[in-house]
Amino acid sequence: MQETTIAILGAGAWGTALANLAAANGHKVKLWSRHGTETLEAVLQDVHIVLSAISMKGVRDVALQVQSCPLSPETIFVTATKGLEPQTTATPTQIWQAAFPNHPVVVLSGPNLSAEIQKSLPAATVVASNITTAAEKVQLIFSAPRFRVYTNPDPLGVELGGTLKNVMAIAAGVCDGLQLGTNAKAALVTRGLTEMVRIGNFLGAKTETFYGLSGLGDLLATCNSPLSRNYQVGYQMAIGQTLTNILANLPGTAEGVNTCQVLMQLAKQQNIYMPITEQVYRLLQGEVTPQQALDELMLRDIKPEFHFNLKISDDGNI
Incomplete structure (x- = not known):
């Protein structure tokens, strides 16, 4: 593949890990930090790809700054941020796509603990876009x-997976901090996935x-590793x-704290059932102790695990 020039916005652990991967493949990488000396316009000059690895709170501000810089109409945007904007509940992709409606936007997300990637330990990720060639x-x-990279045609699902799991990682950290055991952790993660799918x-x-x-x-990854900042919050x-x-x-931002607050706004507005998210929210707000949050989850009404919607045809087949 011919050399590509990539601007990576965000020089934290994740941005640096991605910069190293691209550089190792022979591409020209420019790394930009809001706290650095190089201007954004200088970094973005003649780039083919702009990858955002900044924290959620800075996405809209940086996107607005990038709008004022000259870019090729062929430039691809990649977002590697996991979170939701409090004021709008927008995802990072929605913010970048609104700012650059005529450019492809690609989501990069997966079980990617940056400390392990920096050590060249095996990992896999997903890149997703509505434009297949960009992905x-x-x-x-x-x-x-x-570092194995898969493509996916569902950018919203890929982005939300990486965002919603941060709330569950806080709950998993609580589970381990209370020493509740493997059975409890397995149940929590499984029901957490069900809640993620519902949202x-x-x-x-x-x-x-x-x-996926x-x-x-x-x-x-994030529910089982002390390297996860969200897990550490709960633990x-x-x-x-x-x-x-x-x-x-x-060290860095635990995006699950902000995401949990945004999700509870959404749950109240749209009447979405989020029992784990609700207890994590109440814990973060100081309304309950970790033990009380556990008791609330365990003492809910008994119910079926799934509601199967089976359609039976005239010949008796499901």
């Missing part, structure tokens, strides 16, 4: 012997996407730390 180009740029379907994502790398895969709250102290000492 395939990004796939080639980041694919490596130890995702409501927002327009495809069910099957949540059973960007949904179940990312959920398993440390369960052993008695305050949320304020945890966030002050966390």
Whole structure:
């Protein structure tokens, strides 16, 4: 593949890991930080791809800044941010696409703990876009012997998988911090996935996407690793730390804290059933202790695991 010039916005652990992958494949990489000295316009000069790996709170502001920079009409935008905007509930892709309606936007998401990728440990991810050729180009740029990249035609589902699992990772951290055991953790993660699908379907994502790398895969990674910042929030709250102290000492942003608040706004407006998200929200707000949140989840009304909608044809087949 010919050399591509890539601007990566966000020089944190995730942005740096992606920069290293692209550079190792022979591409020219420009890394930009809001706290650096190089201007955004200088970094964006003559680039083919703009990849955003900044935290959710900075996405709209940076997108507006990029709008004022001269870009080729062929430029592809890639978003690797996981979160929802509080004021609008918009995803990062929706913000970038609104700012650049005539450009392809690709989502990159998966079970990608940046510390492991930096060590060249094997990993896989998903790139998704409504424009297949754009996703395939990004796939080639980041694919490596130890970083396998898949494509997917459901960008919203891929993006929401990476976003919604952060709330479940907080709950998983609480589970481990309270030493509730493997059975409890397995039940939590499974029911967490069901909740993710329910929310995702409501927002327009495809069910099957949540059973792939960007949904179940990312959920398993972040619910089982101390490297996950969201997991650390839940774990440390369960052993008695305050949320304020945890966030002050966390390296980077735990997007699940903000995402949980946005989801509860959505749940109340649209009457979506989110029992795990609700208890995580109440815990983060200081309304319940970790043990009380657990009791609330365990003491809910008994119900079927699934509601099967089976259609039987005239010949008796399902």
